Amino acid sequence: MSNTSVETVSSTVDRLKLGLAVLVIIAGIVAFSVLDDQPTVARVGIFIGSVIVxxxxxxxxxxxxxSIGYLRDSYxxxxxxxxxxxxxATQMTAIVFAFVAVMGLxxxxxxxxxxxxxxxxxxxWR
Incomplete structure (x- = not known):
């Protein structure tokens, strides 16, 4: 088996996982909308649960x-x-406002x- 086929399988599996994750979020949004007769706390809990899953x-x-590694590095x-x-910060904001006023004029x-x-x-023409 070549590396290309392994990468394709891995890539396909990853796509399926990400697709499933998107579907879970969509299901959470739909559940939040459909269960409008339930308490808000329960609806929000279902949505947050879907995001966690x-x-x-x-x-x-x-x-x-x-992505998680990128977020960790960014943090x-x-x-x-x-x-x-x-x-x-106040001084720089005042300088920006003054510059904008002068440029506007x-x-x-x-x-x-x-x-x-x-x-x-x-x-x-007059």
């Missing part, structure tokens, strides 16, 4: 394990980020000037 099914596929990167202080002046040049001087 789908995650477990996806966990046993190669793309699912890669570790977020923990390493040096977040700005409240004062720094500048673009308005450019628009009015071009309108005056094109319509007033070149076309003679």
């Amino acid at each position: 789908a995650a477990l099914i996806a966990w046993f596929s190669e793309p699912g394990r890669r 570790n990167e977020v923990k390493r980020v040096v977040w700005p202080t409240r004062k720094e 500048f673009l308005w002046l450019v628009d009015k000037t071009l309108g005056w040049v094109i319509y007033g001087l070149l076309l003679g």
Whole structure:
């Protein structure tokens, strides 16, 4: 048996697992909608249960394990980020607002000037 056929079988099995996971989530959504006469807590519980079961099914596929690894690595990167202080965030926000206001004024002046040049001087409209 060649590597290609093994990868295809693995890939097909992984597709089936991911397809089953999607179907489980869809079943949870349908159950949430159909069981509208049941208490909300039960309906939400069924939906959350379907998401958990789908995650477990996806966990046993190669793309699912890669996705979980990616999420774990992303979380570790977020923990390493040096977040700005409240004062720094406020100052940067004020700078952005000031820049937007100045650029808005500048673009308005450019628009009015071009309108005056094109319509007033070149076309003679008033």
